[in-house]
Amino acid sequence: MKLRAPIVLAAALLTASCAASLTKLPSGPGEAAPDAAEALNQALSTCQRIRTVSAELSVRGKIGSQGMRGRLLAGLVAPADAYLEAPAPFGSPIFIYSASGDDATLLLPRDRRVLEHGRPADVFEAIAGVPLGPADLRATLTGCADAGDQARTQRIGDAWRLVSGTSDLYLHRSKAADPWRLVAVVHRGAGRTWRADYSDFLNDLPRTIRLTSSDAPPLDLRLALADLEINGTLDPATFRVQVPAGAAPMTIQELRQAGPLAERSSTSNE
Numbered sequence: 001m002k003l004r005a006p007i008v009l010a011a012a013l014l015t016a017s018c019a020a021s022l023t024k025l026p027s028g029p030g031e032a033a034p035d036a037a038e039a040l041n042q043a044l045s046t047c048q049r050i051r052t053v054s055a056e057l058s059v060r061g062k063i064g065s066q067g068m069r070g071r072l073l074a075g076l077v078a079p080a081d082a083y084l085e086a087p088a089p090f091g092s093p094i095f096i097y098s099a100s101g102d103d104a105t106l107l108l109p110r111d112r113r114v115l116e117h118g119r120p121a122d123v124f125e126a127i128a129g130v131p132l133g134p135a136d137l138r139a140t141l142t143g144c145a146d147a148g149d150q151a152r153t154q155r156i157g158d159a160w161r162l163v164s165g166t167s168d169l170y171l172h173r174s175k176a177a178d179p180w181r182l183v184a185v186v187h188r189g190a191g192r193t194w195r196a197d198y199s200d201f202l203n204d205l206p207r208t209i210r211l212t213s214s215d216a217p218p219l220d221l222r223l224a225l226a227d228l229e230i231n232g233t234l235d236p237a238t239f240r241v242q243v244p245a246g247a248a249p250m251t252i253q254e255l256r257q258a259g260p261l262a263e264r265s266s267t268s269n270e
Contacts, residue, residue: 022212023184023197025170026162030154036161039171039180040147046204047144051078051231055141058224063129064217070094074141081239082120082134097123098241099134105241106255114247115255126255129219130187130194130211141225143182143198143206145169179204194219205230 033039057072075083080101086094092109099105099120106115106123115123125131132140139145149165156162161171161180170184185196194213198206205228213219 022195022210023199025184026156026160028154028156028162030156030160030162033153033155033161036153036155036163036171037147037150039161040150040163040169040182043171043180043182044144044147047139047142048147049231050138050142050144052076052234053138053142053228053230054232054234055225055228057141058226059221061211061219061221063219063221075234075238076134076138076141077234077239078135078138080120080134082137083238095127096241097127098239099123100239101134105243106250107241107243107247108250109244112244112247113250114241114243115250115252116243118252122252123255126252129213129217129221131192140196140211141209141223143209145182145185191215 053076055074057074059072060069070086073085073087082099084097088094096107102119104118104120104123120133121131150163152164154162159172159174163169168186169182171180172183173180181201183198187194192213192215194211197210200207207225209223211219211221
């Protein structure tokens, strides 16, 4: 049985574009920034208090050559629970993704296929192009980061601070009276470099997130958060996917071949 291809985030779709330019990040060399730790703590003070998140995400952009536009329903609970559903205009959802700790399930109700007991970061990368486990997904959707990873800090003019470790954290404020914001993170590792940009802050949290990568497959997704609820109560049953009887098992390899990583595989095999 073949999967409907491609299986990608918000796979509705329609051709879409993220034509707006990215934030221009400053380039060094900078100078020592003794205030960087304080600036980072200020930028992360709200998001680090978040334990639960529920939201509706509108998604538009491209993964590889596939343009898309759609919406997702998301629920996340610290330390490591995540739920995503891609509803269809009618009928069964396009997919349901649930992860807890190191165990993930992806159900494709329309294909009656299911992947069980996958590694969350691998399953999420197969459908979305970036390797995010539940905790990393919660951090990405709330504009958060690890404040303890500060191998190097730089001051680049009055408006920018750069904190570098396993990722590069870009902090910005327009004037001294403004609070510091985490406006971009450049992630490196697992053979892929990608970037998250944050904007449209409300109550110290971003409402627009843009994910980009020039690595294969190229990625450019814009996420807009609505109906955001922070630190509410989410039923634990939310994170247990009800697999219908007769659903055929699916492997991570099959999912990769149907999703955005298929382009990476075909390129590497040429």
